[in-house]
Amino acid sequence: MSGPARLPFEQPHPMRPAPLLQPHFSPKRMRALRGRAETLTAALLDDLAAAGPPADLHAALALPLPIAVICELLGVPFADRAQFREWTQAAADVTDRARSERGLAELFSYGQRLVARKRTDGDDPDADVISRLAATPGVSDDEAAATGMTLLFAGHETTVAAIGNGAAWLLADPGQWRALVTGPSRIGAAVEEILRAPGLGGGGIPRYARTDLQIAGVHVREGDLVLLDTGAANHDAAVFTDPDRFDLQRPAVPHLTFGHGARYCIGAPPARIELQVVFSELAARFPAPTLGCAVEELTFDANVLTGGLTALPVTW
16 A cells, blocks of 8 residues: 555554653643743734735644644754755655655654753753653653654644644634634534544545555555544444534544554543644634635645644635
8 A cells, every 4th residue: 555654763563652752742741832832822813813815724723833843842943944844745655655754754863862962952851741751760861752753743733633634624614613703611512523524625534554464355464554534433324423524513432543442542641632722712813714615725735644724814
């Protein structure tokens, strides 16, 4: 099966990342992250309002906010955003394996240099996730770099797509946006529906087969890339009534966007925080925005694993 290259820094012990990372996503740290996300979102919305309509919500908010948040969380210099964004986009390329491999290698090399610099400069070992990883007994520099860069990749690419897709879903139906404006208590439900709803540009969870197996008559060999379509699970009509409808009134039913069980996404709490902050502040600041084009004219990047909009024109 074609797809992005396998991570050259994949953890040798599959269960290690969760206990290793859990302390860095504690409720106390997530409360602090929410405060920073609120400050960063407000500043971006100030710039958006000052520039005036029309605007590209992807470039003005959906892209810069997750990058700024993950940089602060991990301790990655925001000034390097253009470079690591280029590498993560290359790494996620599902059409060009060589480009994906180069992107992954560059990203890992950057992580190694970042860990080495933090050690050399004597950074506060409690300042950020990468500094704390580097100061953790038993964690090598390579493991700290690999874990940090995995979080950098996953921690902003998917959220960029979720913000853009969520805004598109809400703006495509003015009634849904008005419901959010008049009922701020619906923010939590709105975020879960955004997470459940299909990415307008696609998506999935990449996994590698640990053994040969048969799935619906298809032979999967050990080591093959398998893309798990969580969107299919999140559209199970036996679980979700009228699953193709985007509905803020949908009763709370667990979705599988963040996976399940031992492999449940460690980044679920910060992702939810960012989405809650973004859409609560957007609804409060811009009560009547509209799409700047027809829904069918929106374009997506089909070449990368996370999908997502290339632009989201809006006016108000």
